[in-house]
Amino acid sequence: MGHYTPEKVSLVVCLVGLPARGKTFIGRKIARYLTWLGYNTRVFNIGDYRRQRLGSHHRHDFFDPSNPEGARARNEVAQAALMDLAEWMRSGGEVAIYDATNTTRARRHHVLEFCKARNLEVLFIESICEDPTIIEANVRETKLSSPDYANVEPDEAVRDFRARIDHYARAYEPIHEEGYSYIKLIDVGRILVAHLIDGYLPGRIVFFLMNLHIVRRPIWLTRHGESKLNTEGRIGGDAGLSPLGDQYAQKLSEFMREHAIRPPRVWCSTLQRTLQTCRYLPMPPVQWSALNEIDAGVCDGMTYDEIQAQMPDEFSARQTDKLHYRYPRGESYEDVIVRLEPVIIEAERQREPVLIVAHQAVLRALYAYFMDKDPDSCVRMEIPLHTVLELTPGPYAFEEKRYHLM
Numbered sequence: 001m002g003h004y005t006p007e008k009v010s011l012v013v014c015l016v017g018l019p020a021r022g023k024t025f026i027g028r029k030i031a032r033y034l035t036w037l038g039y040n041t042r043v044f045n046i047g048d049y050r051r052q053r054l055g056s057h058h059r060h061d062f063f064d065p066s067n068p069e070g071a072r073a074r075n076e077v078a079q080a081a082l083m084d085l086a087e088w089m090r091s092g093g094e095v096a097i098y099d100a101t102n103t104t105r106a107r108r109h110h111v112l113e114f115c116k117a118r119n120l121e122v123l124f125i126e127s128i129c130e131d132p133t134i135i136e137a138n139v140r141e142t143k144l145s146s147p148d149y150a151n152v153e154p155d156e157a158v159r160d161f162r163a164r165i166d167h168y169a170r171a172y173e174p175i176h177e178e179g180y181s182y183i184k185l186i187d188v189g190r191i192l193v194a195h196l197i198d199g200y201l202p203g204r205i206v207f208f209l210m211n212l213h214i215v216r217r218p219i220w221l222t223r224h225g226e227s228k229l230n231t232e233g234r235i236g237g238d239a240g241l242s243p244l245g246d247q248y249a250q251k252l253s254e255f256m257r258e259h260a261i262r263p264p265r266v267w268c269s270t271l272q273r274t275l276q277t278c279r280y281l282p283m284p285p286v287q288w289s290a291l292n293e294i295d296a297g298v299c300d301g302m303t304y305d306e307i308q309a310q311m312p313d314e315f316s317a318r319q320t321d322k323l324h325y326r327y328p329r330g331e332s333y334e335d336v337i338v339r340l341e342p343v344i345i346e347a348e349r350q351r352e353p354v355l356i357v358a359h360q361a362v363l364r365a366l367y368a369y370f371m372d373k374d375p376d377s378c379v380r381m382e383i384p385l386h387t388v389l390e391l392t393p394g395p396y397a398f399e400e401k402r403y404h405l406m
């Protein structure tokens with residue numbers, strides 16, 4: 001495993017809250033973040049279990065707590081998901097996210113006892129939001145496209161979903177249990193309560209949640225323009241741009257003028273080639289050493305052919321496991337991910353658009369985070385020179401568009 005937590009991790013993150021309070025958004029964000037950091041993480045979404053087992057035709061009265069048949073069916077589904085979760089943890093899972101409403105004390109007690117009996121630690125995360133505009137936007141954006149409302153006219157679907165929320169609201173008991181470890185997020189992070197938080201991972205999750213918001217803005221990723229070492233096929237180094245690379249710097253500035261509705265934050269590395277790529281932009285870049293290219297150690301400045309000829313074992317070790325392979329006196333992709341964590345937290349915190357001008361390996365690692373990909377699947381991904389990747393946030397995930405500027 002890639003992460004650096006010394007002890008065995010067995011954490012169940014149990015979401016709590018009325019429908020349309022962003023539980024799935026929060027759960028998926030945490031899953032993406034922890035997967036990227038190397039934790040074996042999985043979301044168990046009870047809505048999906050219900051649809052798979054019982055179909056997606058249920059209207060609001062199914063969710064009425066005074067409907068005994070509905071209550072029994074929902075309990076069975078919740079229990080089936082919990083059993084799968086426990087089995088998955090037993091077979092090597094590290095963090096399970098239990099995405100259900102869990103709005104009553106009795107249900108939370110059951111989840112806690114169930115997990116305790118299996119030596120699983122439980123962290124509850126409750127999302128509370130009373131702002132009708134946010135709730136309405138959430139319902140329209142995420143629920144109308146749910147299979148629950150396929151072929152239902154939008155206004156009718158919204159009415160039905162509101163009635164569903166009302167059923168849950170009648171039985172809702174916000175979390176106050178003494179002795180439970182929980183985080184309460186109120187009004188999308190305006191207030192955050194951390195109760196009995198203990199340990200490295202729960203602490204990271206609190207910090208991550210403190211930086212989340214729901215303001216949508218694009219993130220652009222690009223490599224620097226062609227450098228003098230790129231023209232020779234040499235890796236690493238700190239060369240300036242070639243004439244072609246300089247042309248790209250100009251194109252990038254035109255691109256941003258046309259595409260950025262608001263002036264973006266610009267971040268680059270401390271190496272000449274990214275700084276020079278930003279030289280025609282109207283805003284000065286912030287330089288992060290965390291964005292510097294993977295350190296190729298003793299191979300810095302060599303071509304791949306030279307590495308293969310002079311250090312064949314190193315070359316083939318890297319081919320075999322590119323994510324974990326560390327250059328002698330240099331870095332692995334995994335090392336790069338660890339040093340990029342503050343960049344990710346800052347990118348999450350920023351409410352303005354962000355343009356990141358960096359390097360191939362670094363962008364692969366950032367791409368894996370934003371696009372929710374297993375980092376191992378990204379270490380060979382093509383990120384060509386002179387191309388901008390535009391990532392636009394949707395309700396749960398980013399969408400990608402590529403612009404080849406030259």
Ligand code: F6P
Nearest residue numbers: 234235236293294296359360361
């Ligand atoms: O070749 C350009 C470059 O940015 C090198 O500086 C760096 O070592 C390399 O790409 C990273 O790509 P890979 O991990 O595929 O070798």
